[in-house]
Amino acid sequence: xxxxxxxxxxxxxxxxxxxxxxxxxxxxxxxxxxxxxxxxxxxxxxxxxxxxxxxxxxxxxxxxxxxxxxxxxxxxxxxxxxxxxxxxxxxxxxxxxxxxxxxxxxxxxxxxxxxxxxxxxxxxxxxxxxxxxxxxxxxxxxxxxxxxxxxxxxxxxxxxxxxxxxxxxxxxxxxxxxxxxxxxxxxxxxxxxxxxxxxxxxxxxxxxxxxxxxxxxxxxxxxxxxxxxxxxxxxxxxxxxxxxxxxxxxxxxxxxxxxxx
Numbered sequence: 001x002x003x004x005x006x007x008x009x010x011x012x013x014x015x016x017x018x019x020x021x022x023x024x025x026x027x028x029x030x031x032x033x034x035x036x037x038x039x040x041x042x043x044x045x046x047x048x049x050x051x052x053x054x055x056x057x058x059x060x061x062x063x064x065x066x067x068x069x070x071x072x073x074x075x076x077x078x079x080x081x082x083x084x085x086x087x088x089x090x091x092x093x094x095x096x097x098x099x100x101x102x103x104x105x106x107x108x109x110x111x112x113x114x115x116x117x118x119x120x121x122x123x124x125x126x127x128x129x130x131x132x133x134x135x136x137x138x139x140x141x142x143x144x145x146x147x148x149x150x151x152x153x154x155x156x157x158x159x160x161x162x163x164x165x166x167x168x169x170x171x172x173x174x175x176x177x178x179x180x181x182x183x184x185x186x187x188x189x190x191x192x193x194x195x196x197x198x199x200x201x202x203x204x205x206x207x208x209x210x211x212x213x214x215x216x217x218x219x220x221x222x223x224x225x226x227x228x229x230x231x232x233x234x235x236x237x238x239x240x241x242x243x244x245x246x247x248x249x250x251x252x253x254x255x256x257x258x259x260x261x
Contacts, residue, residue, distance in 0.1 A: 001033060001046055004095070006053040008038045010083055013091070014060035016053045017098050023051065026099045036095040038088055063098070070101050075110040078125040084158045085124050093117040132159040136166060138253040141176065142210065142224075143217040149176040152209035152256050158183060164194055181209065209256045224258055231259035 002025040006012040016036055020026045025034050035044060043050070067076060079097070082090065097117040101109050113119045132155075141149040149171070153160070160180050167176065168189055177197070179186030184201065187194040205211050213221070254260040 001035060001044055001048055003035045003037060003044060003047040003050045004053050005037050005039060005050065006091075007055050009055060010080070011057060011060040012053060012055040013083065013094060014063040014098075015055045016095055017063045017102075018056070018059040019051060019053045020095070020099065023049075025049075026103070031096060034092070034096065036091045038091065041088060063102075066102050067098065070104065070107050071110055072107075078110075079121055081128050081162070082121045082124040084162065085128050086158050087124065090120065090124055093120045097121055128157045128159060129162075131155050131157045132162040134250070134253070135159055136163055138249070138257060139163075139178065140256060140258045143220045144211060144215050145217050147175060147217070149174060150205075150211055151176070151178050152181055152205075153178060154181045154252070154255065160185075160187060168194060179206075181206070210261070227258050 002020075002023070004016045004019060004025075006016045013036075017026075020034065028034055035047075037043070067079070071079070079094070083094065093116070097110075097115075097120075100115065100117065109115075110118055110121070113122065135153060135155050139151045139153060141151045143149055158180070160178060164178070164187055167178065171189070173191055175188075175190055177186055177188050179199065185196060185198050188197045189195075199206055201207075205215070211220075249257075
């Protein structure tokens with residue numbers, strides 16, 4: 001068994017493909033002959049060869065260009081989106097899938113759903129896109145005293161890069177922060193372009209997701225109460241269906257929903 005250790009980044013993934021070719025590990029008799037792991041993952045018991053991948057932008061670009069020649073744009077997008085799942089069990093299937101695409105004599109291998117790796121990529125990309133769509137529905141902004149809008153999120157997958165364009169287009173003239181609590185990063189948009197930021201984890205509103213009163217705009221409390229009142233007013237008590245509500249609005253999103261706090 002040949003084992004590659006990479007840094008967990010997308011460039012690292014593509015660099016791992018290049019490394020596999022450099023070592024001629026892209027040729028296997030059995031799919032278990034090659035494994036891709038992250039630094040903190042346990043090593044296989046029977047690893048004949050172990051190599052550490054150096055992330056190299058030039059090498060990753062060469063692999064990406066090779067994929068562009070063999071894959072349709074929609075399939076390339078699905079491949080990149082699937083990586084945002086951050087599912088470590090997908091690392092080896094993704095490596096194998098990329099190698100299979102490059103080795104295929106004709107384009108279109110990504111549509112071979114009889115292949116387990118190709119199928120896994122499509123299914124994972126679907127899950128990530130669903131998570132991004134849900135987040136668009138359930139983001140709630142709070143207006144700070146300086147006019148900046150703040151929203152805390154906790155998505156299952158790393159989907160902030162996927163939803164950012166939606167908000168920069170919709171709120172092009174406003175300043176806002178969308179923050180991922182689970183991953184400890186977010187984006188600040190100043191009306192011109194979004195910037196990647198990281199906020200101190202010891203701030204109270206980092207733990208709760210809610211800005212303290214002294215940081216809120218004067219009318220934010222009023223609008224929050226109005227929204228909560230509206231949410232209750234439109235509900236028909238006789239038709240209350242908790243199971244349907246949890247299906248349409250999963251409980252894991254409630255923590256940062258104005259109407260549920």
